Amino acid sequence: MNAIKLETHSYSLYYGKFRALEDISIEIPEKQVTAIIGPSGCGKSTFLRTFNRMNDLIPGVRTEGQALLDGEDIFSMDVVALRQRVGMVFQKPNPFPKSIYDNVAYGPRVNGIREKNVLDEIVETSLRGAALWNEVKDNLGKSGLALSGGQQQRLCIARALAVKPSVILMDEPAASLDPIATQRIEELIRQLVEHYTIVIVTHNMQQAGRVSDYTAFFFTDESRTGRLVEFNLTRKIFTNPQDKRTEDYITGRFG
């Protein structure tokens, strides 16, 4: 088994008084795709946003327990440095209202890279890495907003790659895309996992089955507090779930 890239130990998160996540312990392996599945509102996004500390932006958020990246405590890291190591792709494509080039060069630029030739190089490799280069190489000055939804999402992936992270978090990256664009993103995820650790939230179980190596099943009850029910190889979760709730969920009994 691969080294452990991300882990939490007895991790809980509160939005004010509301406990959104309780006692989550998980070890996410390096250079694998880990899918987080579960019904809507069970805390998948909240949990994902732990690893780049996006929850810091929300007033009143409090956490207990540990979250580690490469064995280091995430919460005592410099948050800017953390986000250079852990990139994120959001549910709705959110390119900046800037050119394709400036979108991809944004991350390197805010991290202090100024040299034109270095930036050019990063932009090209990142766009190639996101399987978008061939479509846009003649139009790098065009606005990122002028691309199709699927292209915009790949632009956002390229933008994340440009910072040279080792982890990429994806929060339902294909939720707003048509089936063909979705398929391209899924293929891309399988290519990216050669070099990156990928954690993807999805409520589409077929997608989890297609793209992920490991699957974490989150669930919640009337308390609305999210808990980790089961974490295992995707193959095992789908063929031989250990928990009744996992089985019910993947056989569609919860919808």
Added chain:
Amino acid sequence: MNVPDITSTNAMNLAEKRSAADLRRRQAAQKLSFGLFWLGALVVILIMLVVVGYVFITGFKSINLQFLTTPPKGGLSGEGGISTTVITTLYLVGLILAISAPLGIGAAVFLIEYQGQTQSGGKFIRSLLQVVNFGVETLAGIPSIIFGLFGYALFVSTLKFGFSLLSAALAGACLVLPTIIRTTQEALLTVPVSLREGSLALGATRWQTISKVVLPAAIPGIITGIMLSVGRIISETAVFYVTLGGSYRLPKNLFSGGRTLSLHLFYLAMDTNAFEKAMGTGAVLIVSIILINLIIDLISRKLSAGVRLHQ
């Protein structure tokens, strides 16, 4: 299978008839209310045309190149043109914006972007911000003469700047600050959270996010606020009446007084018999305001096009 036919033809006809009558009634109601709206709009436009037309027709005779390029002669005759007052107005617009734009935009950024972002001890700061926001709202609705009195008391007498460009610029900045703050706040709020998150997730600092993503996206709205302020400055009389003095000469430095175009109009109307000159000055003022509003319109059109593109 034999499904019983619940919608018998009779019942259907009745329903159809009823809905047809209903439709006619609703269409008539719509016609009537739209007619009333039109009438209202027509009356408003008419009133506006009469006012503007009157000013233009009576003022037209006195407007020519000489009127625009010679200074007023002063005195009771109201002879001469308006050149120095135009220049003084421009000076004042420049000075006021130089003071109020950075301050106002900075305050708005602070109020919006850092609101509730303070992690510990946030309650106190949050309620402080609420008070400041309330203050800005209130200031925006205060009659301008109050700003004038304040400017007179503080800048003209206490600080001894006298009736001067400086006093007028500082008082004028107080006058337009709430406008700039509020329009900038609104512009910042239209920038989607997803853009801020996208930037922060790439390892940008909060300030980089504001300066490289949020502010550029908000620029059209901010410019609109600034143009609104320019219009406000050009048409303002009360504030400058009590801070700028009334000299019709060109101000030599920050400490000399002067008169703006509107102030000149006020003096012409109150102290002279040069009624046509006053109307000519009024026409020039109206044209400048119309131009500014056209620019604002253009910008907000661009703005909404940009927003649409993003959705």
